Amino acid sequence: MEEKKQFTHLHELGEFGLIQKITKDISLKQASSVIGIGDDAAVIDNGDKLTVISTDLLVEGVHFDLMYVPLKHLGYKAVVVNLSDIYAMNAAPRQITVSLALSSKFTLEAIEELYAGIKQACNYYGVDLIGGDTTSSLKGMTISVTAIGQAHKNKIVERSTAKKGDYICVSGNLGAAYLGLQILEREKQVYLENPNIIPSLDEYTYLVGRQLKPEARRDIVAVLNDIGVKPTSMIDISDGLSSELLHICHASDTGCVIEERDIPIHSEAVEQALKFSLPPTTCALSGGEDYELLFTISPNDFQKVDQLPNVTVIGEITDKSEGCKLLTPDNKLYDLIAQGWNALLNKE
Amino acid sequence: MEEKKQFTHLHELGEFGLIQKITKDISLKQASSVIGIGDDAAVIDNGDKLTVISTDLLVEGVHFDLMYVPLKHLGYKAVVVNLSDIYAMNAAPRQITVSLALSSKFTLEAIEELYAGIKQACNYYGVDLIGGDTTSSLKGMTISVTAIGQAHKNKIVERSTAKKGDYICVSGNLGAAYLGLQILEREKQVYLENPNIIPSLDEYTYLVGRQLKPEARRDIVAVLNDIGVKPTSMIDISDGLSSELLHICHASDTGCVIEERDIPIHSEAVEQALKFSLPPTTCALSGGEDYELLFTISPNDFQKVDQLPNVTVIGEITDKSEGCKLLTPDNKLYDLIAQGWNALLNKE
Numbered sequence: 216m217e218e219k220k221q222f223t224h225l226h227e228l229g230e231f232g233l234i235q236k237i238t239k240d241i242s243l244k245q246a247s248s249v250i251g252i253g254d255d256a257a258v259i260d261n262g263d264k265l266t267v268i269s270t271d272l273l274v275e276g277v278h279f280d281l282m283y284v285p286l287k288h289l290g291y292k293a294v295v296v297n298l299s300d301i302y303a304m305n306a307a308p309r310q311i312t313v314s315l316a317l318s319s320k321f322t323l324e325a326i327e328e329l330y331a332g333i334k335q336a337c338n339y340y341g342v343d344l345i346g347g348d349t350t351s352s353l354k355g356m357t358i359s360v361t362a363i364g365q366a367h368k369n370k371i372v373e374r375s376t377a378k379k380g381d382y383i384c385v386s387g388n389l390g391a392a393y394l395g396l397q398i399l400e401r402e403k404q405v406y407l408e409n410p411n412i413i414p415s416l417d418e419y420t421y422l423v424g425r426q427l428k429p430e431a432r433r434d435i436v437a438v439l440n441d442i443g444v445k446p447t448s449m450i451d452i453s454d455g456l457s458s459e460l461l462h463i464c465h466a467s468d469t470g471c472v473i474e475e476r477d478i479p480i481h482s483e484a485v486e487q488a489l490k491f492s493l494p495p496t497t498c499a500l501s502g503g504e505d506y507e508l509l510f511t512i513s514p515n516d517f518q519k520v521d522q523l524p525n526v527t528v529i530g531e532i533t534d535k536s537e538g539c540k541l542l543t544p545d546n547k548l549y550d551l552i553a554q555g556w557n558a559l560l561n562k563e
Numbered sequence: 564m565e566e567k568k569q570f571t572h573l574h575e576l577g578e579f580g581l582i583q584k585i586t587k588d589i590s591l592k593q594a595s596s597v598i599g600i601g602d603d604a605a606v607i608d609n610g611d612k613l614t615v616i617s618t619d620l621l622v623e624g625v626h627f628d629l630m631y632v633p634l635k636h637l638g639y640k641a642v643v644v645n646l647s648d649i650y651a652m653n654a655a656p657r658q659i660t661v662s663l664a665l666s667s668k669f670t671l672e673a674i675e676e677l678y679a680g681i682k683q684a685c686n687y688y689g690v691d692l693i694g695g696d697t698t699s700s701l702k703g704m705t706i707s708v709t710a711i712g713q714a715h716k717n718k719i720v721e722r723s724t725a726k727k728g729d730y731i732c733v734s735g736n737l738g739a740a741y742l743g744l745q746i747l748e749r750e751k752q753v754y755l756e757n758p759n760i761i762p763s764l765d766e767y768t769y770l771v772g773r774q775l776k777p778e779a780r781r782d783i784v785a786v787l788n789d790i791g792v793k794p795t796s797m798i799d800i801s802d803g804l805s806s807e808l809l810h811i812c813h814a815s816d817t818g819c820v821i822e823e824r825d826i827p828i829h830s831e832a833v834e835q836a837l838k839f840s841l842p843p844t845t846c847a848l849s850g851g852e853d854y855e856l857l858f859t860i861s862p863n864d865f866q867k868v869d870q871l872p873n874v875t876v877i878g879e880i881t882d883k884s885e886g887c888k889l890l891t892p893d894n895k896l897y898d899l900i901a902q903g904w905n906a907l908l909n910k911e
Contacts, residue, residue, distance in 0.1 A: 257693035261609035345605035
């Protein structure tokens with residue numbers, strides 16, 4: 216009897232499982248490769264300075280829906296999400312490349328809109344568009360952006376260097392981008408059921424704006440530098456607070472505890488979450504796409520950081536044996552779990 | 564009466580037309596951006612050395628057909644085509660990033676095969692895989708590779724610096740990869756018509772190998788360096804000799820004349836072209852995917868280069884007013900035209 220070969224489906228592994236499988240035997244051999252796979256960006260030594268490289272692939276129907284994402288916003292966001300990874304290394308973005316695969320449904324005018332957004336982001340963040348590739352696709356649009364940044368040698372902040380006793384901080388507020396997406400999805404359904412109803416998004420400007428036009432936290436990196444604080448670890452929040460915090464703790468071989476009541480959530484996000492019958496904390500922990508910075512600081516820097524307007528201290532790094540926990544207002548401890556959006560669940 | 568807005572379809576523009584439209588108002592503002600869009604790769608100044616960046620997007624059904632491209636070969640080729648761009652700048656590749664969009668039809672085992680090819684290319688060319696992004700697609704596979712190279716400041720060779728009187732050289736031979744593709748396409752049709760016939764490709768090893776497992780001409784860059792010759796301009800041949808030569812002449816503001824009888828074509832390619840009733844010269848001029856190097860040299864270096872085993876001198880750079888010409892054995896001059904594969908002709 217012939218033995219049947221067993222195959223493993225990608226959705227059984229998930230994105231991080233697949234990455235782990237693929238990368239387990241990869242070692243760095245070039246003297247100039249300082250940091251490889253496993254952080255927000257890779258780092259290359261150029262003698263004088265470090266070059267920081269990050270790349271993201273955005274697929275129509277998976278990462279964006281052109282029914283409600285204007286092409287100009289899409290171009291802007293595609294750049295910003297990559298710059299966010301460069302800032303999360305405590306580096307400054309300098310250049311980007313943009314590759315596009317396009318089906319014939321797109322016109323020149325559509326692509327010019329997309330590039331208007333790309334160029335706007337380049338201007339706002341002061342980065343140069345230096346290259347790319349343009350080709351066709353059988354279906355839809357795929358955008359690949361690579362960001363190239365620069366940092367002085369002692370400036371890079373990794374995700375693997377948090378220490379027990381460090382404070383855990385986040386910039387801005389969390390969950391709003393996820394709720395913005397839920398609103399857009401709901402309005403899309405309403406429209407699909409009755410195309411005569413024109414959706415009004417006026418009352419959701421803040422939440423929808425956080426989804427459609429996120430910004431990278433260049434300001435936070437700058438202010439921390441100004442007050443002389445170098446985070447002990449840092450990551451940007453693209454997949455939700457839980458997932459990113461688990462990345463830091465896993466890479467740093469630590470545990471953590473964060474206090475639910477300290478997680479910053481915008482009042483409009485709280486209100487909207489309750490309307491959707493979602494716990495606001497869940498939106499902040501698992502929502503994703505906020506592109507805020509999650510970082511840890513030495514206890515010595517607490518005073519300096521605690522007074523910053525757009526930074527909230529939400530917890531502490533603990534010993535690995537204590538696990539990764541959420542402390543609720545009624546003093547119960549729950550395990551943090553990564554419920555971030557799983558990019559490999561789509562079926563062909 | 565409402566005026567109807569006119570839209571421009573991408574296939575009316577073609578890839579280069581679209582790139583021209585999109586990039587016309589892009590200027591470089593960062594002091595470190597040395598070369599932007601328009602060459603094989605972009606160049607960034609890092610004080611001591613230059614960083615060279617190139618990126619390519621490969622789409623299933625457009626750039627590769629998994630019916631006859633083994634995943635391991637695909638991974639290998641995806642890396643090589645990017646390294647080829649780095650060598651074409653006279654730089655040395657050091658690192659790559661690989662981003663993948665995958666539909667659920669792919670298993671872990673399939674992706675491991677792809678990565679086996681990627682890693683084999685990394686090992687062979689001595690580059691590190693330092694990052695990427697893995698996500699899902701609604702249909703098929705898209706691969707985005709970015710290669711990062713290094714060069715000393717006076718080493719970079721652009722495509723815009725050919726001068727009248729320079730000799731035009733190519734490495735290796737041309738047209739074989741295109742003929743390999745025609746054989747694979749033919750065997751695919753035979754198989755689709757009768758799946759019981761197992762195609763035999765044994766007699767086409769060389770041509771099919773040039774299509775499925777191309778190599779980048781690291782050796783040519785090394786030997787030119789060894790004999791102290793710095794090309795006056797260089798480009799890699801991905802879209803066919805005509806198209807690339809026109810790029811050099813357009814960027815350098817020159818004309819050119821190449822002699823048909825000097826274009827290097829492998830004997831198996833000549834034989835196969837005739838079997839397909841294709842002029843061998845057409846395969847070399849318009850075939851593409853050879854990943855050979857096309858470069859120009861100063862007349863002073865002619866003696867040194869003419870004796871190299873894998874380099875052929877095929878013509879001369881002329882004044883712009885003389886146009887870009889092919890001289891046939893019967894002494895007729897024809898305009899060179901770019902008939903390279905147009906990546907934007909696919910319909911959704």
